[in-house]
Amino acid sequence: MGGPPDQDAGLSVGAVAQRLGVAPSTLRTWDRRYGIGPTRRSTGTHRRYTPADVARLEAMQRLILAGAPPGEAARVALDGPSGGPSSPRGHGAGGNRVPVGGTTAGSDGAEVRGLARAAMALDAPAMARAARTALGRDGVVRAWNGLFVPVLDGIGRKHAATGGCVDVEHLLSTVLAGCLAAVPLPGRPRNARPVLLACAPEEQHSLPVYALAAALAEADVAASLLGARVPARALASAIRRTGPSAVFVWSQTAGTGDPAWLDGLPACRPPRRLVVGGPGWVRDRLPASAAPVDSLGEAVAELTSVLGRS
Known part of the structure; x- marks a missing residue:
């Protein structure tokens, strides 16, 4: 009746959840806990996600997949620019600036900018020195x-804005993986008994697993x-x-997140924990035996608590 088209009214929680590859309950939890949710209200009591809301959620998700705690990822996403282009590679959040992110002992804006400059210059020795200094400290x-x-x-x-920096990302990831190893x-x-760390079948993004190791x-x-x-068989x-x-x-990517094969993993005596x-991951389809974690710190805490219980 003369109203705006559906896309102008915003997206439902279900539509955004499908776009991000997460469960609708995850979006509601992020809204309730961290205040990163829909800002537009449609007729009645339903709230709708605007393009800027979706851009912030995509930025938060990219920070989480890189290891940031959800609360810190939400803060950075809410503070950063909204509505920018999204990165298909899973690291960027739109725009051309390097965010400082959370404050930790010894890590400040100058240190972040220094590592970023070394990366953009493809200066592997400088990147390695910065990474080793931070890890040691x-x-x-x-x-x-x-x-x-x-x-x-x-x-x-930068990749999202320009289509470039693939070489920069690959070299930095290689250097960081070497320093973590x-x-x-x-x-x-x-x-x-060891803890086994693996990427899902066909998942090529392994840097977070190096960090966990x-x-x-x-x-x-x-x-x-x-x-x-x-491979699941391996x-x-x-x-x-x-x-x-x-x-x-x-x-890391929706194409590798079907958890159906996890139920087929063999059992152990004594039992092993699956994290x-x-x-x-499609969270609402995970088997009951799988414990999902949202950050590097959570993963370490969950795996070490298993050892404590055993």
């Missing part, structure tokens, strides 16, 4: 959240990192051969 989780994530997000913003393994690990090493937890694109074989205390599986992370 702050530890893995703080370095990840306070330095690595903001720089990765900023490069993603160099974190010393525990001399006397707390666990007799390094953070577990700092916590004196022995972990076996299987890497990217681990993960099942590794479970049978090692009898792990826990298994962590990462899915999943990343925004790719």
Whole structure:
């Protein structure tokens, strides 16, 4: 009757959930806990998501997948520019600036800008020096959240705006993975049975799993990192051969987030714990045995608590 078209009225929670590849209940939780939700009200009591609302949610999701805690990711997304182009590679949040992100001991705007400049110059030695300094001073989780994530997000913003910086992102990811892999393994690990870390089948984004392996090493937890694109059959074989205390599986993209195969993973004696992370998973279809986590810190806490209980 002469009203605006459906798209002008905004998107429903179901439509936005489908677009982001998350459950509608996840969006409602983010709205309730962090205040990042729909701002437009349609007729009646239903609230609708505007394009700017969706852009902020996409920015929050990209920060979470890079390891930021959900509350901090929401704060950065709400403070940042809205409505910018989204990054298809999963790091950027639109625009051309490098966000500072959360404040952690020793990580400040100058340090973030320094690593970003080294990355843009493809200066691998300078990137490695900055990464090693942050890891040695702050530890893995703080370095990840306070330095690595903001720089990765900023490069993603540049890629979204220009279509470039693919070489920058690849080299920085390679350097960071090398620095994380160099974190010393525990001399006397707390666990007799290892923790298995793997990416879902066909999932190529493995940097967050390198970060988790390094953070577990700092916590004196022995972990076996299987890497990217681990076939379900190969993960099942590794479970049978090692009898792990826990298994962590990462899915970053919606194309790798179908959890149907997780129920087919073999059981262990004593039982192993299944933990999943990343925004790719279809959360409302996860098996009851899978414990989802939303940040690097949560993953470390969940996996170490399993060891404590055992």
